Amino acid sequence: MLMVTEAMAAIDGPALKTSISDFYLGKTIFITGGTGFMGKVLLEKLLRSCPGVAKIYLLIRPRKGQSAQERLQQLLCSPLFDVLRKERPLDLQKVFAIEGDITQPELAISVTDRTLLSQSTNIVFHSAATVKFDExxxxxxxINLLGTQRLVELCRRMTQLEALVHVSTAYCNCDRTKVEEKIYPSSVSPEQITSVVEALEENLVDTLTPKLVGNRPNTYTFTKALAESWLKENKGDLPLVIVRPSIVTSSINGPLKGWVDNWNGPTGIIAAAGKGLFRSMLCDANKTADLVPVDMVINLMIVAAWKIATQKTKEIPIYNCCTGMRRPITWHKFIDLCFIYMRKHPFSEITWYPDGTVTSSALQNTIYRLFLQWLPAYVLDGVVWMLGGKPIMVRVQDKLCKAAKCLEYFTTQEWEFDDSNVQSLSLILNERDKQEFCFDVAQIKWEEYIENYVLGIRRFIFKEEEASLPKARKQVSKLYWIYRILQVMSVMSIWYFLTLRYAPLRQLWSNALRLLVHLARMLFIVK
Known part of the structure; x- marks a missing residue:
């Protein structure tokens, strides 16, 4: 019997060790990027699902007249922490601000705080990064390379360190169509790039950027790849693990389904389309949209830290956190579902009926945008200007088109992200941990998720309460009929001008017009 038990332990490994929650009992955690989208979800999840955690330190940079402590208090007032404030308010007192700056030497952390972190930190989550594609x-x-190097220097002085989780991106290797869970060699070394950036003026660096970035679409994916390459060569004995999410979107589960607090990625485009401001995008509708809920990424990060701490390895475990292999959805399906739920749960004070099109033709996209976005924007701004108001629609369109341009590389191509390590990690969890720290993307129900995503944008981005829905639905219903009538009128006008020379066709056009007028009258009588 003893031999059987030992054999099972050898097979299951960490699955027979402490649970995830028990592992974090008494742990001290240090988080960079804690004020960002993913950082907030990470902080809330650790406090809610690992109640035994001792302390959590957040690296926070003072800004806009706010101290690090003031920013922390503002962060903890987010609706994301409502459940904790109600059920376990004292747990919020476990969170402390460490004043610092990821862009400065020694992270701009005071000597006292560096000593504190060096002596007490058990787990480090490094999620600080600039995610701007056009940075x-x-x-x-x-930020993405030197900031990582500075953090590693601090981690080397942490005498109690058990795990360092570095957040990268699945697209750091987007110059390949198939991406495995490994670090690929870089065509240029991180040291060379650092030397160039530090030696040259910014305008010269900007001139060289396209050549340096090479086949990658932006500086974000390029510098994330450089950071991974540097970590591979310089991690030493650090218990390092890398998590690579694809396109991170709103939460799928508790405490708030659909929670999102930024305009990045698809969120800003959905919000603009829902307001009727964005109507065309360059996209291959049949390609896979590799979207992953933020809380699934966070769960994987928490479990990955547990794994590297309880099962030491000299290798760097890599986890591609993606949906394309296990639960794929095409851009066509995603966009259709977004419009369905934006009409079911419309935003308030929309400019025009939510509708739009995607095309893989750059020429068609340009034409659509010209007539469906830019022309109406100039007309509306002209009217506002004549009435003495402040025109803003052209500026809005300019921002939207720039945001869409940043996404085009990802909406016109697709990748095969191997996630074998993620699947293996899931298999060693007990049933309770699989539920509490779920990162099994195969469980995603896209229809339900996207509906909550739209509702999340409505609630958390536009700050609209549920009570405003009836009024918003009446407005979208009116705009629907106006939209359809204008479409019919446009078609009939074109038809009329094409048939001016042919009497039978003119008569047919007149009969059709009379029928439409009659139907319109009947519609208003019924109403």
Missing amino acids: KLKCSVT
């Missing part, structure tokens, strides 16, 4: 290379290198 200048100098800034992107400073």
